[in-house]
Amino acid sequence: MSTCVIRRLYNSEFKGRLHNEMDEKVELRIYKKYAHLLLQPNEGNDLGLYVAVDIPTNDPRFDKARLLTEEIRKKYNDFFFLYAEIKRKYSKKELEAATLLHLKIKTVFEPTGEEYGTLYDETVACEICGANRKQVSPLTLKKGTIPKKDIARTIGGEVVVSEKFANVVKQRNLNGLQLNPINVDKYYQLTANTEIELSPNTIVGINPFDLSTSSEGEIYKCPKGDTIGLNLLSEPYVLDSQSIGENDFLVSKQNIGVKRGLLRPEPIYFCSQSFREVIEEEKLSGFEFEITNIEYRLPY
Numbered sequence: 001m002s003t004c005v006i007r008r009l010y011n012s013e014f015k016g017r018l019h020n021e022m023d024e025k026v027e028l029r030i031y032k033k034y035a036h037l038l039l040q041p042n043e044g045n046d047l048g049l050y051v052a053v054d055i056p057t058n059d060p061r062f063d064k065a066r067l068l069t070e071e072i073r074k075k076y077n078d079f080f081f082l083y084a085e086i087k088r089k090y091s092k093k094e095l096e097a098a099t100l101l102h103l104k105i106k107t108v109f110e111p112t113g114e115e116y117g118t119l120y121d122e123t124v125a126c127e128i129c130g131a132n133r134k135q136v137s138p139l140t141l142k143k144g145t146i147p148k149k150d151i152a153r154t155i156g157g158e159v160v161v162s163e164k165f166a167n168v169v170k171q172r173n174l175n176g177l178q179l180n181p182i183n184v185d186k187y188y189q190l191t192a193n194t195e196i197e198l199s200p201n202t203i204v205g206i207n208p209f210d211l212s213t214s215s216e217g218e219i220y221k222c223p224k225g226d227t228i229g230l231n232l233l234s235e236p237y238v239l240d241s242q243s244i245g246e247n248d249f250l251v252s253k254q255n256i257g258v259k260r261g262l263l264r265p266e267p268i269y270f271c272s273q274s275f276r277e278v279i280e281e282e283k284l285s286g287f288e289f290e291i292t293n294i295e296y297r298l299p300y
């Protein structure tokens with residue numbers, strides 16, 4: 001599958017797609033010696049070793065950048081770019097119209113619970129990708145290391161929330177969240193009670209220009225289906241489920257990422273529109289939202 005699928009999905013009349021105003025671009029840092037192959041002279045932000053530029057994913061240069069990445073790797077065994085990340089911006093109207101949102105936890109910290117005595121049963125984890133180990137003790141974190149946000153996660157994927165967050169969840173009767181005390185006062189571990197399935201339309205890969213499923217001995221797409229890729233590149237696509245209407249917080253059944261040192265494949269989190277509204281109204285910090293596409297089954 002080629003990366004231009006990302007664009008094709010957005011441009012098509014894809015079933016379940018809820019919005020069409022989204023501004024999507026790739027934030028790209030191109031090595032300066034190759035920048036002239038894609039950019040006009042003086043285009044972008046010259047930062048010495050590389051040039052930073054934003055390219056909309058519906059710009060023909062998005063596809064050209066993918067071709068250049070392949071070509072430069074084949075010809076010179078070199079990298080065209082240093083960094084590439086997809087960014088999306090939504091209008092207020094688009095965000096408000098979504099049934100389900102991808103809840104992104106932007107703040108990541110160390111050390112992990114694993115390094116501070118949190119116990120895991122690794123024997124139940126997938127032997128290929130390392131996903132779905134079982135936490136068998138309360139989360140224990142190093143005191144003084146939790147960022148001053150209402151939500152944050154460790155590099156090992158452990159999610160912590162503030163007391164303010166926990167109080168809001170109770171007061172507003174939000175469903176589907178499980179909060180457990182941890183060893184640090186006024187913080188809780190957050191987990192989700194309900195899983196939903198990512199659909200195969202969810203695009204994952206190493207980066208927007210390389211959708212490889214393995215690299216240098218690491219497997220990013222587990223044959224058992226529990227881990228689907230290294231990074232999420234498109235908005236999430238999920239299969240419709242009754243639990244979407246019944247819960248304010250859900251988690252993907254499939255994981256994204258890799259087992260590497262303390263890193264583990266992690267699920268992605270979703271929230272209802274009413275949960276997003278509560279987060280905005282209460283000014284809870286540490287959240288970002290993207291729209292999730294629900295794939296409805298066609299009636300027979």
Ligand SMILES: [Zn+2]
Pocket residue numbers: 126127128129130131222223224225226227
């Ligand atoms: Zn696996």
